Amino acid sequence: MVLNALQTPLVSVYIPTKNRPELLQRAINSVLAQSYPNVEILVSDDGSTDNTPELIAQWQSKHSNIVYLREETSKGACHARNKAIRVAKGEFITGLDDDDRFAPNRIEDFVAAWKGDASFLCSLKYDFDGKRNRPSHYYQRTIRFDDLVRRNYVGTQIFAHRQTLLDHDLLFDERYPAWQDYDFFTNILHTLGPAKRVYNRSYIQHIDHEQNRITNPLRILRGYRLYVTKYKAHMSPSQRLSLLVNANILRQHQMGDRVLKLCWKHLNLWDLFRIYKKQRMK
Template sequence: MKALVSCIITTHNRAELLKKAMASVMAQTYPHLEIIIVDDGSKDHTEEVCRAWVKQDQRIHYIQVPYAQGANHARNLGIQRANGKYIAFLDDDDQWLPDKIQTQTQTLEHNKALFCFCSKVLVYVDREDNVTRRKVSVESRELVFYEDLLTYNWIGETSKIMVQTQLARTVMFDEQLTSAQDYDFYLRILQRGHHAINVKEPLVHIYIHPGPRISTSAKKKFQGQRRVLIKYYKDMSQEQKKRQLHHYRMMEWSKNPNRNTLFLKNTLTLYPWWRNFTLLKRNVRTIWLGFRLRKQLRSETLNKEYKGTA
């Protein structure tokens, strides 16, 4: 008998995007699915859309959270409700390719494994929802172990993974973290001696749309990254500590321009990635994220100052 897979879709106030995500689940070539939609306190017409689906298909279950408590609280509710042997997560603004579940289920069953991830296609869209460009992102390593993950989150977004349900229930997402909960989730899985199998096929479309994908404020983003860094710092090698500190510090921002310049200089000295072309390519995204977060944090600060004078 084929293994049942629980597809957990978390959503918040994005009914129209949810329809596209749901369509990608319904188009899966693997038929043995249950679909759990966890609505994290939406105030739009998400409930109406979901209840209509439930009436049409008995595989679909709808969990409504009275008020927003965050994506990871929603994911944990889905994990608790899941009946499948495996769980696959999908964010409401991402989409699976048709063979995603089939390919990952076969991988886990064939290897008698508990955890895998796939490659992705980054899809950039403008404010009118027009696709401006696509970029395939493939990780080369076959397996990822705990020691590998201490250097960098090679696994990526939760929409890419599949995990054994019992293992997910043992670990769960840390709802106290303000960011990097997915990274923490993977670290705690691999810390138990497991490994992640890389299904190199790009089986997920990750949409990069205007406006921040970061659900928390920039300040909380810093706090979450710092807590994860401290949590696993003792297990890191000296090189890993340098790399992680560099990543965290590149996102730092201050009102004092002189301090920013000094901080940036010290950071680059700490981890001189520009001397190595491979590291240079790897850190381009970190730099971009750093400037984006600084801009976001500055915007939040100015908004508070404006409200304070109004």
């Protein structure tokens, strides 16, 4: 069946970016190549100092569905995402990191799968290492809060009803230096209930470059601390322990000692010692 834009709801795709025009072009092209016809693309520029504005102007001259949002000074990726979500006009919203790309059927599959009975939809993904796509292995069809606080079963980038997110103030927490997506997913599940997975691999996450990746283990640790502090009243000791293990916190580049010092309030001493010893032996 050929989809007609007049018969399909508008889907907004936000792409936060900063000083990565070559990667951004690949991301935008993957959205322009979607089989679904009614798409709005919001490029949210967090203060690029290169030729990104000029390149966006060129794309806009060819594609009327590209919206450019720009901050003169950097306010962080979460601010860029939130700005785009607020400005977007689509009934549905989804995100794309500027170094990743969509498979051509991603949006069409999400729209077809949306029944209004889930807080959001997510998919499976591929990790591309420069040579081949490696499939993800998160197979749960229904994802609940109690599951997610143990491990990030969502993966990356969700598809949701935009106005529902805004009505419940479900945006990215701009305090987080890392784990922003994970907190975003968790907050939605805690507020709106379970999410569902669409069984297709329609997101390609590129791990084949090192441009501006979050590699500072202290940022990861701070994200972990904010997350556990925010949700600890709703997490059992077992869930907090599972999260500590599954997120590989203690294995992040010589940070195990600091984790023990900073996170001891969230687990009892025996649990921390046991998992610390286990991770050190790996």
